[in-house]
Amino acid sequence: MSFRPTGHCQSTNATKYKYFEFAMRLNISSKVKSTVMWIKRQGIMRWVLLAVLIFIGVRSTSQIFYVNMGTSKSIGPVHKGKIQNAYLLPYSGDNYKYFSPFSYYILGRAYVHSTIHTTVLDGYKICESTCDGISFRVMECSNKKGGSMFPHRTHQNGTSLDFMTPLMKKGKQHKFFDRIGIFRYALNFDKDGVLKLNKKVSIDYENMARHILAMEEAARKNGMYIKKVIFKINLKDNLFDTESGKRLQSSGIYFAQSLPKSIDNLHDDHYHVDFGFL
Ligand SMILES: [Zn+2]
Numbered sequence: 001m002s003f004r005p006t007g008h009c010q011s012t013n014a015t016k017y018k019y020f021e022f023a024m025r026l027n028i029s030s031k032v033k034s035t036v037m038w039i040k041r042q043g044i045m046r047w048v049l050l051a052v053l054i055f056i057g058v059r060s061t062s063q064i065f066y067v068n069m070g071t072s073k074s075i076g077p078v079h080k081g082k083i084q085n086a087y088l089l090p091y092s093g094d095n096y097k098y099f100s101p102f103s104y105y106i107l108g109r110a111y112v113h114s115t116i117h118t119t120v121l122d123g124y125k126i127c128e129s130t131c132d133g134i135s136f137r138v139m140e141c142s143n144k145k146g147g148s149m150f151p152h153r154t155h156q157n158g159t160s161l162d163f164m165t166p167l168m169k170k171g172k173q174h175k176f177f178d179r180i181g182i183f184r185y186a187l188n189f190d191k192d193g194v195l196k197l198n199k200k201v202s203i204d205y206e207n208m209a210r211h212i213l214a215m216e217e218a219a220r221k222n223g224m225y226i227k228k229v230i231f232k233i234n235l236k237d238n239l240f241d242t243e244s245g246k247r248l249q250s251s252g253i254y255f256a257q258s259l260p261k262s263i264d265n266l267h268d269d270h271y272h273v274d275f276g277f278l
Pocket of ligand 1: 152155160161162272273
């Protein structure tokens with residue numbers, strides 16, 4: 001179809017042609033523009049992706065190539081302290097694993113005092129025979145140099161660790177909710193330790209008690225002790241009701257007796273442990 005101006009309607013056709021040409025140019029230029037924008041967006045996305053990968057690589061390198069050596073020194077209290085020459089816990093072992101690659105590699109939050117490093121691993125060794133077939137998860141510990149670590153109020157001098165409450169379903173260990181990384185901190189349980197998201201899943205108090213007893217045994221052998229356990233106040237009775245819970249209750253290990261509601265509510269999906277030096 002041609003709009004070239006001919007005959008007596010020359011001026012009208014010329015106008016039409018100009019409009020058509022203008023419209024075509026507009027159409028082409030908007031297509032070109034959107035194509036250029038798309039290419040630019042792709043380019044920006046590529047750069048963003050590259051920047052993210054470099055960031056992950058640089059942050060992870062610090063943990064991947066970290067070498068534990070010498071002795072650590074914890075300075076100051078758990079809520080206002082730091083640590084020198086911290087040890088990095090292994091990401092996983094035969095019956096334990098750190099809970100989040102993001103927290104471990106990117107945030108670098110699996111550092112502890114050297115003696116606690118030994119104690120935690122010795123504790124898991126004991127659990128290999130006392131908690132048959134149970135796989136445990138370590139949650140956040142301290143930064144490489146300690147100091148404040150949002151949102152934790154403590155965890156500053158390498159002597160505080162969080163441990164995931166083991167879960168069970170129909171009497172067997174249930175691991176699905178162990179694999180949700182940092183979202184694990186957001187789980188909620190009812191007054192008996194039944195998971196609100198799935199009523200068939202509940203806290204395995206027996207193996208939790210066995211793990212704490214194993215850590216205390218290991219700590220004593222290494223010149224340390226469990227100074228304090230923080231676990232949701234109204235769940236302690238369920239814990240102490242189990243066979244190993246009774247031994248735990250009479251062991252003298254100190255459990256927090258009362259907590260502000262906001263802190264109390266956070267300590268059902270994990271139990272917090274502070275170690276002390278003998
Ligand atoms: Zn904690």
